[in-house]
Amino acid sequence: MGIRHSALTLIAATTLGLAALAPPARAGVSVGVGINIGPPPPRVVAVPPPRRGYVWAPGYWRWTGHRHVWVDGHWIRERRGRVWVEDRWEQRGPNWVYHRGHWDPVR
Numbered sequence: 001m002g003i004r005h006s007a008l009t010l011i012a013a014t015t016l017g018l019a020a021l022a023p024p025a026r027a028g029v030s031v032g033v034g035i036n037i038g039p040p041p042p043r044v045v046a047v048p049p050p051r052r053g054y055v056w057a058p059g060y061w062r063w064t065g066h067r068h069v070w071v072d073g074h075w076i077r078e079r080r081g082r083v084w085v086e087d088r089w090e091q092r093g094p095n096w097v098y099h100r101g102h103w104d105p106v107r
Contacts, residue, residue, distance in 0.1 A: 034097045039068045039089045051075055057101055060087035079103055 039061035047056055059073040076084065087101040 034092075034095050035063055036095050037063075037068075038091065038096045039063075043070060045073060047073070048075075053078055055084045057084055058086050060101075061089065063098060081106055 061068040082103040
């Protein structure tokens with residue numbers, strides 16, 4: 001039983017070692033929400049004065065599974081060569097699809 005245990009330990013250690021050498025997996029995941037209840041109109045909010053090195057991400061309506069809840073806007077650190085695309089809802093026929101805010105390259 002000692003030799004078998006040692007062999008299994010060696011196999012497990014080799015497998016873990018090889019897995020550690022493998023490059024990390026990169027998954028391109030885009031999560032969206034589709035519902036048939038449109039969001040209320042956006043709230044009218046006074047945008048604070050500009051902050052150097054930051055971009056304003058406007059507020060948006062988030063779906064909780066039962067209703068829309070307002071998420072306040074906030075400052076996010078700018079990324080050079082990128083532009084912030086705000087969170088938004090898009091109507092497709094009778095359904096509404098939520099697109100999460102993200103950074104896009106400047107064109």
